[in-house]
Amino acid sequence: MAKNIKPRSEDYAQWYLDVIKAAQLADYAPVKGCMVIRPEGYAIWEAIQRELDQRFKDTGHVNAYFPLLIPQSFLTKEAEHVEGFAMECAIVTHTRLEKQPDGSLKPASPLDEPLIIRPTSETVIGHMYSQWIQSYRDLPVLVNQWCNVMRWEMRTRLFLRTTEFLWQEGHTAHETEAEAQEETLKMLDVYADFAENVLALPVIKGAKTDSEKFPGAVTTYCIEALMQDGKALQAGTSHNLGQNFAKAFDIKFLGRDQKQQHAFTTSWGVSTRLIGATIMAHSDDEGLVLPPHVAPTVVAIVPIFRGEQEMAKVREYVNKILIALVGEEEVAAAAKRSKRGDIETFFFDKLTHQAVVVDWRDARPGDKQYHWEQRGVPFRFEVGPRDVDANAMVLKKRLDRSKEIINLPQVSGGWMRQKLEAVQHEMYNKALAYREANTRSATTYDELKSLVKDGGFVRCFFKPDRVAEAKIKEETKATVRCIPFTQSDKAGKCVFSGEEITTEVLFAQAY
């Protein structure tokens, strides 16, 4: 058992922090609520960016960059939007630091109009779109930006909710309501496909209720995932903003009908929170478990040797394995790269830079096993003198910690890829099975209350209503996670009001 990780059953929150620490994904920063994303963690974000950016481009979007600072007045233009974000904005009020007689520094030169550090960019982008869009011929505008944002939350948790976080925000403008709606749903599909195929994270697509939707949106759609402690996590959102922002920012164009009209806009985003979701959905008491598609290191080779002679013998054999896995060209290229201590890195995939590493450190084999296991590396090869003699190796699979003897001739890049794909699917299926096992139905409010306590999703007939939702949240701590797209189309009694309705929702306690 891992000695530096608290088991999930004892303290789930601590387990989550321990896993992050053991895998060196992130550190606390000197500023409250902020984190440093370390290389191991950032590599996961890079994988997320790589995969999503590809999908965005494939659906016709282009990237741009809008500024971090937003005039305070912009925030006030859309009524609901102000309401939603006013409480959590960081504000820049001065432009200089002045040295005091006692040597301390004091902000000086106050700004006439304070600047807001973006909590999201609808407002600046709306402002720019009003200038860019003149005619229906300018539409649609399909722009995405990768950036950081700040939301001054009261409580923070690494990756899941930090004061500053990295995300992607897509902002589009369309000629018609139907096009905007199509875009909103299309991007939700992109997110769902990405979550399921890349992060191996099964998600439920649905709509948010009024009380849970994005401030300023007409409708918010989301993908919801279930974590191992039975809590739900919103993994991505896509908003149909209707003409709300177009009206607030005067995004108008001359239509085909020769009339001035407001554009229809959308926005959609996912954040570094996805890293938290990935950690919480798949990892175990031994540490991080990463889906192969986002794992920075896909194979760690742990050579076992005693003394120079054995080391030379094993090294020669490991070299054969490497050539079989990544090819001679890459082995030669790696020889020219700077090494990280005694860990050699070989790129298994030249495009994603996912790597095979060989751990030549002068440490005990057990230490190395734990080291790579806690970092979530999908496969480890254990290679010692006995394996050299047998022309074999021990393959260890992170997901289920199983062992398999492999003969050298079996080893190839294609073989490894198949193994990785199999793990990817296995992880998805495992997470899906967990979600299915933790999704129940309630027909009465009492039943809802008692089921919600056990964690997981609770499906029931419910008529979305602000007051009812607030009351239920107060009594059960659960919220409507979404109104799933897949409905039974049967009628039933609302668990709260008893009214005969056809709307089914998912309740859960959420992050």
Place this chain on the structure above:
RNA sequence: CGGGGUGUAGCUCAGCUUGGUUUAGAGCGCUUGGUUCGGGACCAAGAGGUCGUAAGUUCAAAUCUUAUCACCCCGACCA
């Protein structure tokens, strides 16, 4: 913003109640040397701290007082 808590070595913390044998300690981690090595070894030597900050009380402050700052936990709020 309300309630609670904590600031002492890179990390986790002891020491504070009752000020003085503490020249500030332990474990983990780190460095060096040796024995080890197929799932978290052991021995030895070593590096590392103006005890959060500032003022005060005192012959004497990590320890008492006051102020201040920071962070953590619980709540309201949230991707």
